[in-house]
Amino acid sequence: AQSVTQLDSHVSVSEGTPVLLRCNYSSSYSPSLFWYVQHPNKGLQLLLKYTSAATLVKGINGFEAEFKKSETSFHLTKPSAHMSDAAEYFCVVSWNYQLIWGAGTKLIIKP
Amino acid sequence: DTGVSQDPRHKITKRGQNVTFRCDPISEHNRLYWYRQTLGQGPEFLTYFQNEAQLEKSRLLSDRFSAERPKGSFSTLEIQRTEQGDSAMYLCASSPRAGLKAGELFFGEGSRLTVL
Numbered sequence: 001a002q003s004v005t006q007l008d009s010h011v012s013v014s015e016g017t018p019v020l021l022r023c024n025y026s027s028s029y030s031p032s033l034f035w036y037v038q039h040p041n042k043g044l045q046l047l048l049k050y051t052s053a054a055t056l057v058k059g060i061n062g063f064e065a066e067f068k069k070s071e072t073s074f075h076l077t078k079p080s081a082h083m084s085d086a087a088e089y090f091c092v093v094s095w096n097y098q099l100i101w102g103a104g105t106k107l108i109i110k111p
Numbered sequence: 112d113t114g115v116s117q118d119p120r121h122k123i124t125k126r127g128q129n130v131t132f133r134c135d136p137i138s139e140h141n142r143l144y145w146y147r148q149t150l151g152q153g154p155e156f157l158t159y160f161q162n163e164a165q166l167e168k169s170r171l172l173s174d175r176f177s178a179e180r181p182k183g184s185f186s187t188l189e190i191q192r193t194e195q196g197d198s199a200m201y202l203c204a205s206s207p208r209a210g211l212k213a214g215e216l217f218f219g220e221g222s223r224l225t226v227l
Binding site for chain 1: 114154156218220221
């Protein structure tokens, strides 16, 4: 069975400091993994995806994520947070034709 | 590419009434999905169409819910005899045929339902 656990419901960082949003997955197969972002009152947008190519995946807006099979993790990082990064972030694993979603991490950026 | 559009964006209704939401996917996408999202949760899968065929329906979906995609273009989601527990954001997404394998769903901004 596939599942996704986002380890933090809220993460608060100061503008200009690094961001780390943690995600662990469980998958019986080689997974496809994704991060989606949802800004307030906006639709969900694909941030980046891992599909068994390079383990370090670069996405939009300076975000990247590293697939670590030994740790079953797919953490999202950004070197320097910007106020516009404040949003909800979802880690997702693909199974069959469905996407299995984590509960989300709300990223709060302090000025 | 005008994106996925959903209508209405907000709907307030009284318990027991029927509501219908419409989704217009990106025109060249043949796959269409409906999800439901409640506050503090990730989206829950409801149903999936490939062209006009409804290929999967979540066990979470009661028989008060029905979805159609009659011509393989726009889709409607109807909820009959609404209950307060139906209050949520209803999200529509579309993808090209090869898109799902890569997980590239394109979402609309959602239709928020409030049942009083």
